[in-house]
Amino acid sequence: MEENLIKTLSPLVLAHIGDAYFHLYIRTRLLDVTHNITRLHDLSAEIVSAPAQAKIYSDIESFLTDAERDIFRRGRNAKSHAPRKATVAQYHASTGFEALLGELFLRKNLTRLDEICKKAFETAFKEQQKKL
Numbered sequence: 001m002e003e004n005l006i007k008t009l010s011p012l013v014l015a016h017i018g019d020a021y022f023h024l025y026i027r028t029r030l031l032d033v034t035h036n037i038t039r040l041h042d043l044s045a046e047i048v049s050a051p052a053q054a055k056i057y058s059d060i061e062s063f064l065t066d067a068e069r070d071i072f073r074r075g076r077n078a079k080s081h082a083p084r085k086a087t088v089a090q091y092h093a094s095t096g097f098e099a100l101l102g103e104l105f106l107r108k109n110l111t112r113l114d115e116i117c118k119k120a121f122e123t124a125f126k127e128q129q130k131k132l
Contacts, residue, residue, distance in 0.1 A: 011074045015075050017101075021113070029121050053090075056123050056124055060120060068100055071099055075095050076099075
């Protein structure tokens with residue numbers, strides 16, 4: 001995608017792309033954990049939830065560059081609908097996280113995208129293991 005077009009996209013559009021990417025990434029990584037479809041669904045739904053993504057972001061924020069934190073802030077501050085199963089702050093943080101992933105994907109910065117998603121998965125999966 002052209003650089004100038006990416007700059008003009010709404011943070012919510014970036015989050016839409018980032019959400020799709022993160023869902024697929026998490027579902028694929030969970031195949032190393034289980035092949036039980038119910039367990040795959042339950043784990044992936046928990047990890048991609050707004051509360052989990054907000055926690056992920058707070059845990060990996062120091063790993064991010066200033067430019068990546070700026071993308072997160074743009075997404076977090078975007079006007080969006082009220083959350084269903086999360087606080088407003090968690091929902092906005094998850095939108096910021098997804099916007100970051102979406103922008104990295106569209107810019108084809110796949111190495112960095114993979115680094116962030118790997119760290120996010122490790123963080124989220126540790127949280128899931130604590131609950132067991």
